[in-house]
Amino acid sequence: MPFATFSFYRKHIMMNAHTEGNGIKTALIPVDLCELSPIYQRDQGRHVAHIASNWDDNKAGHLEASERGDHFNIWDGGNRLRAAVMVGKTHVLCNIRTGLTDEDEAHLFVTQEENVTKLTQYDKFIAACASGEEHGKVALLLRDICDEYGIKIKKACGKNSAGVLTAISVALAITNNEPDELRWVFRIIREANWHMEPGAYSRSVIMALNYVYTARCDISPDELRTEIVKIISQSSPKRFEYMARACYIDRKPSNAMASVIEHYINKLPQYGERKVQELPTRGLIF
Numbered sequence: 001m002p003f004a005t006f007s008f009y010r011k012h013i014m015m016n017a018h019t020e021g022n023g024i025k026t027a028l029i030p031v032d033l034c035e036l037s038p039i040y041q042r043d044q045g046r047h048v049a050h051i052a053s054n055w056d057d058n059k060a061g062h063l064e065a066s067e068r069g070d071h072f073n074i075w076d077g078g079n080r081l082r083a084a085v086m087v088g089k090t091h092v093l094c095n096i097r098t099g100l101t102d103e104d105e106a107h108l109f110v111t112q113e114e115n116v117t118k119l120t121q122y123d124k125f126i127a128a129c130a131s132g133e134e135h136g137k138v139a140l141l142l143r144d145i146c147d148e149y150g151i152k153i154k155k156a157c158g159k160n161s162a163g164v165l166t167a168i169s170v171a172l173a174i175t176n177n178e179p180d181e182l183r184w185v186f187r188i189i190r191e192a193n194w195h196m197e198p199g200a201y202s203r204s205v206i207m208a209l210n211y212v213y214t215a216r217c218d219i220s221p222d223e224l225r226t227e228i229v230k231i232i233s234q235s236s237p238k239r240f241e242y243m244a245r246a247c248y249i250d251r252k253p254s255n256a257m258a259s260v261i262e263h264y265i266n267k268l269p270q271y272g273e274r275k276v277q278e279l280p281t282r283g284l285i286f
Contacts, residue, residue: 013028013096020095026096028093028094030090031084034065034072034074035074047079049083052083055087063077063094064076064097065097072094075100080092125142142171142172142175149186149190150195151201153165153168161199161202162195166199184209185209185213186201187225188225189201189209191225191229191233192229192232194232194233194236197236197237202237207258208253208255208257209258211258212224212261216265241256247259247260
């Protein structure tokens with residue numbers, strides 16, 4: 001676009017922009033007039049595609065722009081800009097600052113969250129429950145399942161995590177996919193007498209049991225649950241995790257715990273031997 005034409009558009013945009021109390025202007029800017037800094041604006045292709053496939057104008061928010069001589073520089077919101085172009089948007093809503101240098105923009109990008117309290121998984125869960133059946137049905141179902149098993153969902157529990165679900169995001173994902181699988185996981189924890197043990201409803205434990213449930217579809221869920229309870233009830237969540245990590249030092253805690261469970265199941269003659277990595281001779285003592 002010729003500079004003279006841009007100058008006309010720029011004046012039109014800035015004259016009609018809404019000015020906030022802090023002096024920052026807000027306006028719709030044509031995507032053709034937007035540019036990104038190649039230095040710190042990351043191109044996350046998969047994330048951009050996800051935003052585009054789930055595009056919602058109400059969630060897009062404001063991009064952060066800086067008025068330059070021949071364009072508007074988007075110093076925050078690059079992935080949203082790319083996604084907007086993918087879905088055919090011609091304009092994006094921006095907060096516009098003037099008189100910024102490259103260094104000023106980079107500094108704002110780095111420090112923009114210094115005075116912002118990030119939402120926790122608990123905060124998002126409570127908000128989802130408050131959003132009602134249409135938008136928060138998975139969160140409401142998770143809340144009901146936790147009530148069934150006497151599990152608390154709290155903002156922060158620190159070391160006192162007995163009977164508290166600390167892996168909210170993992171539990172939500174399982175609930176969204178298969179609610180009965182989460183009930184299966186919670187029942188194992190109950191039957192192993194882990195319910196009031198610290199860490200029983202942690203990310204590591206829930207993911208480990210989820211892995212085994214998915215991997216051992218050759219065994220009925222009830223039989224599998226019975227065998228797992230026999231294995232893990234000899235220990236506690238923390239002790240079982242420590243032992244598993246000692247056996248599989250190169251794996252994440254959840255993977256290590258799942259591997260130990262599967263190792264013992266594979267030793268049972270009724271289920272046959274499957275090809276799994278042999279555990280070290282040390283560590284298989286509860």
